[in-house]
Amino acid sequence: MQSQTEENYLKAIYKLYEVSNEAVNTNSIAEILNTKAASVTDMMKKLADKKLINYTKYQGVTLTKEGEKIALQIVRKHRLWEVFLVEKLNFKWDEVHDIAEELEHINSEELMDRLANYLDNPRFDPHGDPIPSKGGSFAKNEFVQLSKLKENEKAKISGVRDHSISFLQYLEKLKLVLGKSVTVLEKSDYDGSMQLQAEEGTVIYLSKEVSNNILVLK
Amino acid sequence: MQSQTEENYLKAIYKLYEVSNEAVNTNSIAEILNTKAASVTDMMKKLADKKLINYTKYQGVTLTKEGEKIALQIVRKHRLWEVFLVEKLNFKWDEVHDIAEELEHINSEELMDRLANYLDNPRFDPHGDPIPSKGGSFAKNEFVQLSKLKENEKAKISGVRDHSISFLQYLEKLKLVLGKSVTVLEKSDYDGSMQLQAEEGTVIYLSKEVSNNILVLK
DNA sequence: AATTCTATTTAGATTAATCTAAATTATTTA
């Protein structure tokens, strides 16, 4: 059993490793967790003692098998709770993160099994992120960035790469929600911006920055 | 804002006051929270500083208005989560307490408003205990002890006075669940035991101790 | 290769929550 704090460190290491695929450094953990480098070092020693991370001074850290297993279960819990909040309690996708940050630390396998079942064992959360199975494996997704589509290609909005509240609210306003089908009408060679047509016919203009952060399934 | 620990102390004081209606003493708090009297004294000073309790050395404590308000909100959260666990996730009534102990500390008014609404604003939890409203008021209940009924009286099982897992499991086995109607067939003058007839015709024998701990609505 | 800059670690404190053991106050009992 580990404390909520330890769990948050493991999750942070997991997320940082996921994007860089190399040993995670002290400062980046400190930044994510809003704490100081010295505190991170202290915790790294503790987690290393518990054999949850591989740690060599000045060399950054990676998760051990056991550490990764724990991190994946926290991610699983976080994402399942997000589905619950959106599907059952009608929260919007930009409102659920903070509550799920708290709920992810509730300790009960039985609870998560039943919740997953109650939600029909969803494979993706409301942002399109895959939900690890109980055993820790992910559903493969074939998402590509919307910006990669060519003119006239059609695809379904399936996820985001930027999870910030402001980005999610922007998409909400454009009615670009998960599951919606869109067709690329025009792409500008100059700035990479594009014009989309939504299912219902509406035309939507997107900057390259935005289309980069939207994931779709062709 | 108060810590989870502080919340647990407030809830303990609330529950102890509820049964005795007099200033709560140090040892009883220590016993409920599985801690030592010295730790309780430390916390009493802290809660008194925050004006959440009235504390005079050696005299026991009571909750202030503000302390009671917080305690009631925790009770509200606990009981609403219990309803969720039983009604939606099909937990049995003897399985939900520990999980609700964790869930009651999740901080989000919005979450509890939506959950209450999702559950159809229940006024009683799965053990028949009343759920405080958002404002802190209780639904009045007219429950009486099953042992108080006379022969031939009919009533509906509506709550329990003993919340222990073993008692709840015993009732479960007898199929004496919330909502069931029963009629008193016979009462023994000698030991206070009684014979009940359930809706479906089954005859059930109960000791005085058990019927004392069952609450019914005539 | 020496210097500068940046990242990381160490040393030493702090805060919240807890504990044991000793001291004190309150209550009960003879």
Next chain:
DNA sequence: TAAATAATTTAGATTAATCTAAATAGAATT
């Protein structure tokens, strides 16, 4: 009411998590 017992508080430590400031290691730059 004095002595014995029980309850409570104080004193002083401990543990987890954090911090600041100083020291050290590693990387980048001239």
